[in-house]
Amino acid sequence: MSAIRGARERARIEVTAAIKDEARKQLAAEGAAKLSLRAVARELGMVSSALYRYFPSRDDLLTALIVDAYDAVGEAAERAHRGAAEAAGTPVTGLARWVAVACAVRDWALAHPHEYALIYGSPVPGYTAPQDTVGPAARVGMVLIAIVEEAHRDEGLALPPLPEELRPEAERLAADIAPALAPAVAAPLVAAWAQLFGLVSFEVFGQFNRVVEAREVFFRQAVTELARTVGLLGRRG
Secondary structure, rough: HHHHOOOOOOOHHHHHHHHHHHHHHHHHHOHHHHHOOHHHHHHHHOOOOHHHOOOOOOHHHHHHHHHHHHHHHHHHHHHHHHHHHHHHHHOOHHHHHHHHHHHHHHHHHOOOOOHHHHHHOOOOOOOOHHHHHHHHHHHHHHHHHHHHHHHHOOOOOOOOOOOHHHHHHHHHHHHHHHOOOOOHHHHHHHHHHHHHHHHHHHHHHOOOOOOOOOOHHHHHHHHHHHHHHHOOOOOOO
């Protein structure tokens, strides 16, 4: 009996993966707003009623694709964070880890532009992301926070000045997302997180066309400057 259940579960996993793969093809061809369960079912040779057993609505399928995309870019960031020290063979600075993670995010986005557009492009009309997407969406941000926390512990940070008018918001941000960091770091960290994705979005969506040519060099320099705004100067101890 367990063998039958195992076979059914494997079949369900395979069909679910096939549905998602076809949906991603539709995203690339038509965009998220035109994603259609009926069209996915037709391309897979399924009747719509069968597909609804896997994804009851278009929004359920969109949510699955969004979670997958956030998890994929988050995994790329986490892998870069771990790999920076492993590749060097010796401890590396927070600045080096920050740049490695930022470049991993950029590389993933350039390799998966339609999935990137799904999570960082225009909102899909009629779709509201559920709570299920919040944790995956935070993965890159959590890596950046971890890098700054590690640098604060191991190297020390060059704390940026904190304008008094920003102090209440900075204190709230620190309490909410990075209790181990000073408010003077928490606010620029959130700004740097947003600016990182702004840089990536400008490249993915073509705003750098006929403006920036040496894009990798430009990106590395830009994210290095962002690291300095949160106190990462590449110094040890």
